[in-house]
Structures are given as C-alpha cells and as structure tokens.
Amino acid sequence: MNESVWLPLLVIASSLIPGVIIFALAERRVKLRTTLNLCGALLKMALVGAMLWGVYHGQHYEVRLALLPQLELVLRADALSLLFVTLSSVLWLVTTVYAIGYLEGSPNRSRFFGFFSLCVTATVGLALAGNLITFLIFYELLTLATYPLIMHRGTEASRRAGKIYLRYTMAGGALLLVAIIWLYTLSGTLEFTPQGFLDGIDEQHHPALIIIFVLLIAGLGVKAALVPLHGWLPEAMVAPAPVSALLHAVAVVKAGAFGIIRVVYDVFGVDFATLLGVTGPLVIVAAITIVYGSLRALFQDDLKRRLAYSTVSQVAYITLGVAIAGPIAAVGGMVHLVHQGLMKITLFFCAGNLAETLGIHKVSEMNGVGRRMPWTMAAFTVGVFGMIGAPPVAGFISKWYLGMGALEMDQGWLILVLAASSLLNAAYFLPILYAAWFCEPSGPWPEERNFGRKETAWALLLPPVVTALLALAVGLLALAPFTPLAWVEFVVQREFVP
Amino acid sequence: MVPSSEIPWGALLILLPLAAAILCFVWPKLAVVTGVVTMLLLTLAVGGFAWQLQREGLYQHAVGGWETPLGIGLYGDGLSLLMLAMTVLVGLAITLYARSYFNQKQARVFWPLWLLLLAALNALFLSADIFNLYITLEMVGLAAVALVALKGGRDALNGAMRYLLATLLGSLTYLLGVALLYHSYGTVDLVLLAERIDNSPVVWAALGLMGAGLLLKTALFPLHFWLPAAHASAPAPISALLSALLVKASFYIFLRLWLVLFAPLGGDVALLLGLLGAVAILWGSWQALRQTRLKLLVAYSTVAQIGYLFVAFPLAAAAGAMLWNGVSYLMLSHALAKAAMFLAAGNLLLFGGHDRIAELDRAVQRLPISTAAFALAGVSIMGVPPSGGFIGKWLLLEAAIEQGYWLLAAVMVVGGLLASAYIFKVVGYAFTRSTATPEPQSIPMGMEWAALLLAIASILLGFTAPWVFALLGIGDPFGGGAP
Numbered sequence: 010m011n012e013s014v015w016l017p018l019l020v021i022a023s024s025l026i027p028g029v030i031i032f033a034l035a036e037r038r039v040k041l042r043t044t045l046n047l048c049g050a051l052l053k054m055a056l057v058g059a060m061l062w063g064v065y066h067g068q069h070y071e072v073r074l075a076l077l078p079q080l081e082l083v084l085r086a087d088a089l090s091l092l093f094v095t096l097s098s099v100l101w102l103v104t105t106v107y108a109i110g111y112l113e114g115s116p117n118r119s120r121f122f123g124f125f126s127l128c129v130t131a132t133v134g135l136a137l138a139g140n141l142i143t144f145l146i147f148y149e150l151l152t153l154a155t156y157p158l159i160m161h162r163g164t165e166a167s168r169r170a171g172k173i174y175l176r177y178t179m180a181g182g183a184l185l186l187v188a189i190i191w192l193y194t195l196s197g198t199l200e201f202t203p204q205g206f207l208d209g210i211d212e213q214h215h216p217a218l219i220i221i222f223v224l225l226i227a228g229l230g231v232k233a234a235l236v237p238l239h240g241w242l243p244e245a246m247v248a249p250a251p252v253s254a255l256l257h258a259v260a261v262v263k264a265g266a267f268g269i270i271r272v273v274y275d276v277f278g279v280d281f282a283t284l285l286g287v288t289g290p291l292v293i294v295a296a297i298t299i300v301y302g303s304l305r306a307l308f309q310d311d312l313k314r315r316l317a318y319s320t321v322s323q324v325a326y327i328t329l330g331v332a333i334a335g336p337i338a339a340v341g342g343m344v345h346l347v348h349q350g351l352m353k354i355t356l357f358f359c360a361g362n363l364a365e366t367l368g369i370h371k372v373s374e375m376n377g378v379g380r381r382m383p384w385t386m387a388a389f390t391v392g393v394f395g396m397i398g399a400p401p402v403a404g405f406i407s408k409w410y411l412g413m414g415a416l417e418m419d420q421g422w423l424i425l426v427l428a429a430s431s432l433l434n435a436a437y438f439l440p441i442l443y444a445a446w447f448c449e450p451s452g453p454w455p456e457e458r459n460f461g462r463k464e465t466a467w468a469l470l471l472p473p474v475v476t477a478l479l480a481l482a483v484g485l486l487a488l489a490p491f492t493p494l495a496w497v498e499f500v501v502q503r504e505f506v507p
Numbered sequence: 508m509v510p511s512s513e514i515p516w517g518a519l520l521i522l523l524p525l526a527a528a529i530l531c532f533v534w535p536k537l538a539v540v541t542g543v544v545t546m547l548l549l550t551l552a553v554g555g556f557a558w559q560l561q562r563e564g565l566y567q568h569a570v571g572g573w574e575t576p577l578g579i580g581l582y583g584d585g586l587s588l589l590m591l592a593m594t595v596l597v598g599l600a601i602t603l604y605a606r607s608y609f610n611q612k613q614a615r616v617f618w619p620l621w622l623l624l625l626a627a628l629n630a631l632f633l634s635a636d637i638f639n640l641y642i643t644l645e646m647v648g649l650a651a652v653a654l655v656a657l658k659g660g661r662d663a664l665n666g667a668m669r670y671l672l673a674t675l676l677g678s679l680t681y682l683l684g685v686a687l688l689y690h691s692y693g694t695v696d697l698v699l700l701a702e703r704i705d706n707s708p709v710v711w712a713a714l715g716l717m718g719a720g721l722l723l724k725t726a727l728f729p730l731h732f733w734l735p736a737a738h739a740s741a742p743a744p745i746s747a748l749l750s751a752l753l754v755k756a757s758f759y760i761f762l763r764l765w766l767v768l769f770a771p772l773g774g775d776v777a778l779l780l781g782l783l784g785a786v787a788i789l790w791g792s793w794q795a796l797r798q799t800r801l802k803l804l805v806a807y808s809t810v811a812q813i814g815y816l817f818v819a820f821p822l823a824a825a826a827g828a829m830l831w832n833g834v835s836y837l838m839l840s841h842a843l844a845k846a847a848m849f850l851a852a853g854n855l856l857l858f859g860g861h862d863r864i865a866e867l868d869r870a871v872q873r874l875p876i877s878t879a880a881f882a883l884a885g886v887s888i889m890g891v892p893p894s895g896g897f898i899g900k901w902l903l904l905e906a907a908i909e910q911g912y913w914l915l916a917a918v919m920v921v922g923g924l925l926a927s928a929y930i931f932k933v934v935g936y937a938f939t940r941s942t943a944t945p946e947p948q949s950i951p952m953g954m955e956w957a958a959l960l961l962a963i964a965s966i967l968l969g970f971t972a973p974w975v976f977a978l979l980g981i982g983d984p985f986g987g988g989a990p
Contacts, residue, residue, distance in 0.1 A: 076973075078976060182891070187916065
C-alpha cells in the first residue's frame with residue numbers, strides 16, 4: 010500500500026465524500042456547504058496535480074477491486090485519463106464557484122450540490138477507468154447523477170427535458186452493456202491496452218467485432234451527441250446555467266467523446282479498427298454531425314439552444330480526430346477535448362450571466378449588451394473566436410491539427426468540412442458579437458438586477474473571465490511545455506509509436 | 508462453556524424464533540421487545556452458522572439423534588446460508604419498521620406471527636427432504652395469510668383470501684407430487700431420491716405436480732395472477748416480506764429440486780421456463796409501467812423480476828455454477844431492493860394518505876429519505892451499476908450472449924429499460940415544484956431508515972460478489988466445483 014494505490018482513490022473520494030455529506034446537510038447550512046464544496050474541489054486539484062507530476066515521471070497509479078471472480082474494477086491513471094481528469098477537476102472548481110453565485114437564495118441547494126459532486130465523481134471515475142466495465146459503471150452513474158440536475162428547476166419544460174434525456178441515455182447505456190458483455194465473451198478481457206487488445210482474435214469473429222464497434226459507438230454516441238443521437242442535448246439546455254456549462258464542457262458530452270477515444274485506441278486499436286474498416290464510416294458520421302450541428306445552430310434564437318447545437322458540432326471534432334486514425338489528427342481531436350471544454354464553458358457562463366443579470370435569453374435581445382456587461386461580453390468574444398477557430402485562441406490549434414491530420418491521411422475533403430463549419434460558426438456567432446458591441450440597446454433589459462458598480466456578482470463574473478483567459482493562454486502558449494497540446498502529444502506517442 | 512464451534516447454530520435459528528413466538532403470544536406486553544431481541548440474536552446466529560459452515564464445509568444435524576431415513580435431518584450449505592442471510596437482513600429492516608408501524612392491537616397479532624414465520628422460513632432453508640419442505644412451506648404460507656389479513660377491512664381480506672387460495676392450491680399440488688414420489692421410492696430424502704429416481708411416467712407426473720405447485724407460489728407468469736392484489740393490499744412491512752422472502756422461499760425449493768431431481772431429466776422444460784420467464788419480464792414490467800397506484804407498480808415489478816430468475820434455466824446446462832451464483836445474487840439483491848421499495852412506498856402512502864402516483868409529489872418531496880430509498884432500490888432493480896442487480900444481470904446476460912440466446916438477452920435488456928421507465932415515473936415527482944407549505948415530519952425515523960438501509964445494502968452488493976460467491980460455494984450446492 011502506497012501512494013500509487015491511494016491517489017486514484019482519493020481523487021474519487023475528494024468529490025464523492027463531500028457530495029454525500031452535502032446531501033445530508035440542511036438547506037440553511039450555506040457556509041458549511043460552500044466550504045465543503047470548495048475544499049473538495051481544491052483538494053482534488055492538488056491531488057490531480059500530484060498525479061500529473063508522478064505520471065510524467067513514469068510513476069504508475071493503479072487500484073484494483075474484484076467485482077466478479079474474473080472481473081475487476083480498475084482505476085488507473087495513464088496519460089490520457091489524466092488529460093480528462095485535469096480538465097474535469099479544474100473546471101469543477103470554476104463551475105462550483107459559479108454555481109454558488111448563480112444559485113444564491115434558490116431552493117434545494119443541498120440536493121443540487123450533492124448531485125453536482127456525484128456528477129464530477131462519475132466523470133473523474135470514468136476518466137480513470139482502466140477497463141470497460143469500470144467505464145460502464147461510472148458512465149451509468151453519470152446518467153443517474155445528471156438527471157436530477159437537468160430536472161432541478163422542476164418546471165414542466167425541465168421535466169420534459171429530463172424524460173427525454175433519460176430515454177436517450179438509458180437506451181445508450183443498454184447498448185453499451187450488451188456490447189461490452191459480447192466483447193467480453195469473445196475476448197475474455199476488457200482491460201484498456203494501448204493499441205487495443207483485439208487484434209489477436211480469430212478472423213471468423215470479425216463481423217461480430219464490427220457489430221460490437223457499432224453498438225459501442227452508438228452507446229457512447231448518445232452522450233457525445235453524434236447525429237442522429239443528439240436529440241436530448243438541445244432539450245437539456247433548460248437546466249440551470251452551471252449545469253449546462255458542466256454538461257457541455259466536461260461531464261456528459263465529453264464522457265461520450267472520451268469513451269470513443271478509449272474504444273478506438275485502447276480497445277480496438279487504430280490499426281485494427283482501420284483493418285476492420287470501421288473508422289471510415291465514423292469519419293462520415295462525425296463530418297455530418299459537424300455540419301448539421303452548425304446548420305441547426307444558425308436558426309436558433311434562444312441563446313442557450315444555439316450554444317447547444319454548437320456543442321453538437323464541436324464535440325464531433327473530437328470524434329473526427331480519432332476516426333481519421335492518423336497521429337496528427339489524433340492530437341487535434343484529443344486536444345479539442347480540453348480546448349472545447351474551456352471555450353464552451355466560458356460561453357455558457359456568459360449566457361448564464363446575461364440571463365441572471367439582465368433576463369436575456371434570446372439572441373434577439375442582446376443588442377448593446379456589450380456596454381452594460383463589458384467583462385462578460387469580452388469573455389464571450391474570446392470564446393466565440395475560439396469556436397470559429399481564429400488564432401490565437403485555443404480552437405485554432407485544434408482545427409489546425411485536424412486539418413493537417415486529414416491531409417496526412419489523404420482525406421483532403423475534410424478540409425472542406427472544417428472550413429464549412431468555421432464559416433457556419435462565424436455566421437451564427439459573429440452577428441451576436443456585432444449586436445452586442447455595435448448596436449444600441451433596443452429598450453430596457455427584460456429583467457435587470459442591480460449589482461451596484463459591478464456589472465454582476467463576483468462569483469458570476471470571475472469564472473468566465475478565468476476560463477476565457479485559460480482558453481487564450483493554451484492557444485497562445487500551445488508550444489510551451491505542460492500545455493494541453495504538449496500533454497496530448499505525449500499521449501499520442503503511446504498509441505502510434507510502438 | 509460450550510466452545511462456539513459446537514453450538515448448534517442451525518437448530519437455534521429455528522428454535523429461537525419459535526420460542527419467542529410462543530413468548531409473544533403468551534405475554535403480548537413484551538411482544539415488541541421480544542421481537543427486536545430475537546431478531547438481533549438471529550443475526551448473531553446466522554453469523555455463527557456462517558462461521559461454522561466455513562469451518563466444516565457442510566452442516567448436517569439429525570434432530571434428536573435419529574438419522575435420516577427415519578428422523579428429521581437438517582442440512583445446510585452455501586445456498587442455505589445465502590437464504591438465511593437474506594432472511595435476516597430483510598428481517599432486521601422489517602422488524603425496525605414494524606416497531607413503529609403497528610398500533611398496539613395489531614402488534615399483538617403481528618409479532619407472534621412474524622416470529623413464527625421466521626422460524627418456518629429458517630426451517631425451510633435448512634430442510635433436506637421434500638416432506639419437511641412441504642411442512643415448512645405450509646407454515647410459512649399460513650402465517651403469511653394471517654399477516655396479510657392483519658389490518659382487516661375489505662381490501663385486506665380480499666387480498667388475504669386470494670393469497671390463501673393460491674398458497675393452499677400451490678402446497679396441495681406440491682404435496683400430491685411428494686406423495687407420488689414417496690409411494691414409488693419409499694423415501695422423501697432429497698439425496699436418496701436423486702439416487703433412486705428414473706425416467707418414468709410417475710416421476711414426470713410427480714415432478715410436474717410439485718413444480719406446478721411451487722411455480723404457482725413463486726408467481727411465475729402466467730401463474731402470477733394472485734400476486735399483485737395480495738402484495739399490494741397488505742400492510743407495507745407485510746408486502747415487503749411477501750415480495751422479498753416468500754416468493755423466494757418457494758423458488759428456493761424449486762431450485763433445489765431442479766438441481767437434484769429435474770435437471771438431469773428435462774432440457775425442454777428448461778427452455779419452457781426460460782420463455783415463461785421472458786414473458787414475465789415483459790408483461791410484468793409493462794403492467795408496472797401502466798399502474799397508477801404505487802404499491803401495484805411495485806408488485807408488478809416483482810412479477811417481472813421473478814422472470815429474470817427463470818430466464819437462467821435454459822442457460823444453466825452450459826454455463827454451470829457461475830450462472831446459479833448469478834441467479835442467487837439476483838435473488839438476494841431483489842429481496843433487499845424490493846423490500847426497501849415496499850417499505851418506502853409504505854412511508855409515502857402513510858404520509859400522503861394515498862398511493863396514487865400522479866398525486867405523490869407532495870409526499871415525495873417531504874420524505875427525502877424514503878424517496879432516496881426508493882430510487883436507490885430502483886437502481887438495483889433496473890440492473891444499473893453499481894448494484895447487486897447489475898452483477899446478477901451481468902452474469903445472466905453473459906451466459907445468454909455466450910450461448911447465442913439473443914432473444915433472452917434482448918428481453919433482459921428491454922426489461923431493464925422498462926424498469927427504469929417505471930421507477931423514474933415515480934422518482935421524477937421529487938423534482939416538481941409543489942406549493943405545499945412545510946409541515947411537521949410525521950413518519951418515524953426508524954421507518955424511513957429501515958427502507959434506506961436496505962436500499963443502500965442492495966447497492967453495496969455490487970461490490971461484494973466474489974466474497975458472497977465464496978460463501979455460496981460451500982458444500983457445492985450447484986455442482987461443478989466451487990467457483
């Protein structure tokens with residue numbers, strides 16, 4: 010027993026235990042709840058930092074617990090899992106601060122923060138999962154923990170959204186379960202292995218493996234919002250802003266995307282997946298999703314809905330990068346996991362600020378809002394440029410690598426998809442910026458709250474500014490050591506250099 | 508001082524509650540105390556029994572020193588232990604719940620009957636011959652009928668009547684089969700029967716009768732008709748014990764008979780059972796989804812979950828002991844989860860004054876502990892990880908997929924989805940905005956926690972499988988060596 014066993018457990022416990030305690034807290038224990046939330050989040054960051062340092066220096070972190078005589082629950086920190094764990098823990102801290110400000114004075118906060126912590130626990134757990142069954146356990150836990158968050162407001166609309174969300178995700182979970190068990194009966198192991206563990210399987214099982222791949226991607230694609238499985242995501246935007254932020258940037262959609270990365274790289278292996286011929290169709294699905302999501306975003310007047318469709322499109326970049334099956338595209342896809350997270354969370358924070366401070370929910374109400382809330386809109390602007398892929402914001406790096414990767418694998422037509430997507434992104438985002446900065450307000454704000462000299466509460470303002478700065482920094486300093494890009498290159502070596 | 512390894516723990520498990528039942532009957536004032544103390548002692552005794560079993564490998568005890576063809580033999584292996592442990596776990600929660608649930612008049616009737624029922628259940632799980640199994644099954648059934656009728660009133664009596672008819676019909680049919688076997692082979696001992704039995708029309712008739720009787724009591728589709736009304740109309744703790752323990756008792760006998768007598772004889776029967784199980788899953792889940800009353804919903808969910816136990820039969824021949832481990836685990840986790848659900852439903856009903864699902868939002872929101880219990884138990888019923896239900900379902904699905912029984916696999920998965928639909932139909936009300944003003948808590952804490960603790964246990968079962976399987980393998984109940 011040493012730190013290599015304890016660290017992964019502690020990383021899980023640092024949000025699980027505060028979560029369970031928070032459930033039991035009375036509604037009025039605001040201070041204790043806030044303390045628990047923040048301490049948990051800070052502690053998790055520190056633990057993850059220690060683990061990053063260790064993994065970089067070749068330390069091995071792993072815990073095993075037998076679930077069934079031959080199946081184990083495995084938590085293991087490899088370079089890829091740490092990419093996602095770090096993203097989750099940083100953004101959890103930021104979102105917690107935001108949520109504390111956002112929900113001030115509203116009912117049922119103990120319930121909210123309890124499930125919020127569970128949600129992060131599930132995300133970190135599936136990031137650390139060392140085999141498919143562990144992944145499945147946390148994947149399902151994530152479904153169950155997110156449902157109450159989507160339903161939190163208790164309105165008719167949120168009940169509807171919750172129902173739709175459950176239908177999609179439970180069905181996805183069921184597909185995943187069948188696929189995993191089937192895979193297990195063929196291979197006898199579920200352990201994530203660099204370059205996959207299936208290439209030794211007898212050729213007569215290859216058709217079955219193709220079906221299994223389709224089932225796995227379908228099960229994961231529900232959460233990753235691949236078209237046509239994306240229907241729940243635009244509905245789920247009725248959730249409170251911090252939940253949307255977490256859902257779109259870290260927890261749910263990323264869990265799906267991360268799962269796809271794991272399946273392609275560590276279950277099938279890129280080479281074997283290419284041999285089976287399953288990566289080609291996946292590229293097409295991702296490309297369709299990218300264009301379709303952008304097209305739909307163009308026609309949404311509801312700001313959060315527009316952002317939601319933008320997520321559908323942007324998360325498919327990750328799938329695309331993985332499916333192209335070349336090292337450079339892989340870098341682009343995986344680094345987008347982080348980059349999209351930072352940018353999208355910024356946008357959702359800003360949307361939440363507009364709704365909370367001025368009562369703005371629609372794009373058509375945003376005229377002149379830049380002058381009323383300059384900091385919020387500045388952060389929003391950074392996010393928007395990132396989404397479009399303009400340098401030097403992070404999104405540019407992702408798109409650059411994706412484009413180069415497509416060329417490397419002779420899939421030049423994908424450049425057109427990327428360009429079309431950028432154009433569409435510009436088409437649905439830039440009018441917002443124009444209206445916000447250059448138009449006159451068309452009248453009084455729908456529902457203005459006054460915060461004195463500040464544009465809004467500190468807890469609401471700081472998080473988007475911080476994440477916007479981070480998105481800018483990881484783009485500007487992309488080539489420095491210890492940026493997401495550098496780390497992703499470290500990850501990709503493992504898959505592509507035998 | 509007798510060394511603890513020589514204490515006859517098995518016999519104590521039967522005698523203790525029996526003596527306590529008599530004590531309660533004679534001295535009603537002490538009923539609650541006796542009940543609680545007995546339950547705690549029983550827990551201890553099961554612990555002792557487990558320890559003894561682990562040391563000695565198999566438990567055999569000839570009552571009064573008379574050896575088996577003549578006397579009554581007690582017999583225990585890993586499967587018996589699992590059933591005893593299940594009884595004790597559910598029993599603890601029901602005891603905690605019933606302490607506050609019944610008024611004084613009802614308590615006088617409840618405690619002696621409940622202790623008698625426990626004695627009978629324990630005796631059933633330790634019996635090794637088909638006649639003793641009949642006696643204990645009948646005792647269990649009669650005690651249960653009286654408990655169903657406990658509250659009086661038209662609904663309760665109607666439910667009790669249905670239950671009485673089903674249980675009598677079931678045990679008489681079973682008895683007929685026992686008589687036929689005894690007539691032909693001159694023994695009722697399971698082991699001796701297994702040696703002597705052959706493939707003759709008499710055997711088929713006997714096994715058919717015994718099987719049909721047990722399936723009726725287990726409420727396998729289409730013999731489930733009596734269950735929803737009986738389970739839903741009983742008082743909450745009784746519903747819990749009916750769904751959690753009673754259907755399992757008759758299933759346990761069926762499983763024992765199957766392992767020793769049936770399995771060598773019939774493969775087609777196994778397939779038929781599997782298909783009935785599959786229909787039960789779909790029909791029960793669908794009916795549960797359609798119910799507008801909470802307790803009926805939970806009762807129909809039991810019909811569906813029993814289906815899962817039978818889906819295993821056609822898979823067993825090729826899958827071996829691990830599959831039976833899965834079935835036993837499913838049985839255990841269903842017992843805990845379903846008892847938790849009925850207790851939680853009882854709380855909601857008591858608080859809201861009714862159990863119409865569409866109007867439950869006020870109760871659901873004022874009783875967070877009960878709602879959490881319902882939801883957590885629901886996770887296990889759905890078979891979503893981490894939970895005992897997931898482990899059981901995983902093993903079943905693995906066997907089904909491995910052997911190419913895609914239809915059964917699909918039914919199991921669809922059953923899980925339907926289960927999530929009917930459970931969230933209830934849990935969803937926790938998140939509406941109700942306008943009711945806060946009101947004083949009127950459900951005793953013990954009743955809420957009894958439900959929650961059971962539900963948590965059904966979740967924790969998701970992590971204990973290797974350990975439980977090791978205990979289950981004692982005495983090799985499923986053949987094919989210990990896992």
